[in-house]
Structures are given as C-alpha cells and as structure tokens.
Amino acid sequence: MDDQTRMMTGLTGLGGLQQADVxxxxxxxxxxxxxxxxxxxxxILQQIMAITDESLDEAQARKHALNCHRMKPALFSVLCEIxxxxxxxxxxxxxxxxxxxxxxxxxxMLLAEGVSGPEKGGGSAAAAAAAAAAGxxxxxxxxxxxxxxxxxxxxxxxxHSELEKYEQACSEFTNHVMNLLREQSRTRPISxxxxxxxxxxxxxxxxxxxxxxxxxxxxxxxxxxxxxLDARRKRRNFNKQATEVLNEYFYSHLSNxxxxxxxxxxxxKKCGITVSQxxxxxxxxxxxxxKNIGKFQEExxxxxxxxxxxxxxxxxxxxxxxxxxxxxxxxxxxxxxxPDGRL
DNA sequence: GTATATGATTGACT
DNA sequence: AGTCAATCATATAC
Numbered sequence: 001m002d003d004q005t006r007m008m009t010g011l012t013g014l015g016g017l018q019q020a021d022v023x024x025x026x027x028x029x030x031x032x033x034x035x036x037x038x039x040x041x042x043x044i045l046q047q048i049m050a051i052t053d054e055s056l057d058e059a060q061a062r063k064h065a066l067n068c069h070r071m072k073p074a075l076f077s078v079l080c081e082i083x084x085x086x087x088x089x090x091x092x093x094x095x096x097x098x099x100x101x102x103x104x105x106x107x108x109m110l111l112a113e114g115v116s117g118p119e120k121g122g123g124s125a126a127a128a129a130a131a132a133a134a135g136x137x138x139x140x141x142x143x144x145x146x147x148x149x150x151x152x153x154x155x156x157x158x159x160h161s162e163l164e165k166y167e168q169a170c171s172e173f174t175n176h177v178m179n180l181l182r183e184q185s186r187t188r189p190i191s192x193x194x195x196x197x198x199x200x201x202x203x204x205x206x207x208x209x210x211x212x213x214x215x216x217x218x219x220x221x222x223x224x225x226x227x228x229l230d231a232r233r234k235r236r237n238f239n240k241q242a243t244e245v246l247n248e249y250f251y252s253h254l255s256n257x258x259x260x261x262x263x264x265x266x267x268x269k270k271c272g273i274t275v276s277q278x279x280x281x282x283x284x285x286x287x288x289x290x291k292n293i294g295k296f297q298e299e300x301x302x303x304x305x306x307x308x309x310x311x312x313x314x315x316x317x318x319x320x321x322x323x324x325x326x327x328x329x330x331x332x333x334x335x336x337x338x339p340d341g342r343l
Numbered sequence: 344g345t346a347t348a349t350g351a352t353t354g355a356c357t
Numbered sequence: 358a359g360t361c362a363a364t365c366a367t368a369t370a371c
Binding site (some may be wrong): 067217235236237258282283286287290 | 359360362363366367368369371
C-alpha cells in the first residue's frame, strides 16, 4: 500500500496535481467550487498540445534522455515483472493447449490418403490396388486408376501450395511482430517471455487456419474416394481368355477347386486380374456350381474334353504322361457325360 | 424391358 | 485368413 502511494505521488506530480488532491475528496470538491481543477486540466491539455508542437528532433532527444536515464533498466525490469505477474498469470490459465486431437486425426488421415506423406505414398498404392480390383479389362481399370491418381495429385498439390503459403505468411508475420515488439521493447516494458507468448498466439491462430485447410482437403479426398468407390461397383466382365483360364483350372481341379496362394497368383498373372479377383471368381464359381450342377454340366464337359486334349498333346510332345487333371476323389460332384459330350 | 449372367461386397463361420 | 451364402449392381442376351 505504501509503495503504491509513493508511485501515485510521483505520477500525479507529473500532471501538476498535489497529493492532497487525490487523497482527500473534500478538498477536491472544494477546489472544484473554486474553479481550480479546470485550470489544472487546461494546463495538462496545453502540455499535451505542446508535445505535438515539439520538433521531431526535440522528441527524439527527450526519448534518448529517457533511455539513457540510469534508473531506466531497473524501472523496466520492475514493470516487466509486474506485467508478468498480473497479465500473464491471468491469461496463463488458458495457455496450455493440449495437442489438438482433431488436428492429429486430420494429419493421420491425410498421411494415410497419401496427401501429406511422401509422393508415392500408401494412399496412391491403395488406390492402385482398389483400381485393379475394380475389374474389367486392364486398360479400363488403368484409365480409372490414372483418373483417380490425377485428381488426388491435384488435391495434393493444392494442399501443399496452400500449406506453404500459410507457413510463409506465418513466419513472415511472426518475424514482423517480433521485430516490432523488440523495437518497442526499447521504450515499453516488454519482456522476452511476452514476445514468446505473442509468437505462440500467432502460431495458434495460423494453425487454426491450417486445420481448416486440412479439413477441407480431407473432405475433398473423401468425395473423390466415394466417387471412386462408386465407380468400383461398375463391374466389367473378364475377357474370354481370362474366363477360359479360370474355368480350365476349376474343372481340372473339380475334386478340390481351391487354388493355393501361389496358384492364385499364377492365375491372376495369366488372366491380367488381381489375386482377390481370382478368389472372388472361385468363390462365386464354387457356390454357383454347387447350387446348380446341372446347369454347368455342359461347360464342365467342354473343359474336361479340352483338358484331356491338352494333356494328350503334352504327353505326345513330352512322351511322358503329365496330366494336369487330378482324379476326382470326393470333392465337388463331377459331371457325368457320354463319350460324345452329351449328358 | 425383362431375364439371366457375373463380378463384387458383406456378414457369419471355422 | 479363407470360405460360404446371400445379396447387390451392373453387363449382356433376348
């Protein structure tokens, strides 16, 4: 309390007011009735007006004098301390912001989609696999695939250029503010901590802008993906040669039509489709064959004959029996057919 | 336009 | 993880 009174005394003294004027309301009322305060205010106003009349040199000189005052550093440090204790402690509560879970989620998603990661990231690889699984002839799927990739690359490019812009703007603005504060710290009590805090505030503001960018990028990718997934449902029949290869394998392994992983890979390669497409095909084929064997008899006979002929050719060429057909031993029911190929 | 064929998806099961 | 069974959605044949 005593300190405060002393400070007040010093400060009011500058304005031409006496301590009694402040401390005693009665005397203030007395003086008001006498017209004294008006005159004091007039003096103060005149002083203020006089400042504007001072030349720049004079003002600079005064500033310089103030800066060189022996008490200045001590006074500054005291003021900084007071500021830190009051202003900073009040705002300090809201300062600790935990790592934003939303921005982390967005980051993870953008990384997974291959937007924010390295160029040929997991996202495009996943897209490639999905596009390949889209079925149809390889040319068609590659068209869809490249379309998707192109659009994703576009999103990626926009995202990165925007991000770069924001980062640049952020660092430029931060530098500007820091320079300004450092400059001002010569005449105003600004502690380094305060500058730090200001920088943190700026970064927070910019990161919220960044979050908006990330959010809209995520939305764009989601829309693209959903469109792509819709397109994936647009099924194309496999070409004749592929169906033939698959059927040949199926009917020649009718007792156990479950190709191993290696066999699936081989078939996929031969047919120009993916392993999962091969799995789908065999899944569908097994269930449909089992459900309606009669319907598939003709097809089964056809491929049985075909396999037999091929086997005969191979054995004739290699003069060694090497039939790919496995004997039918209690798997799926084999078709019964007459020698002329009829049921 | 309708019926059928066919590749993909999904959920349950082992 | 691989498979089955039901189902969806589209392609194709008529």
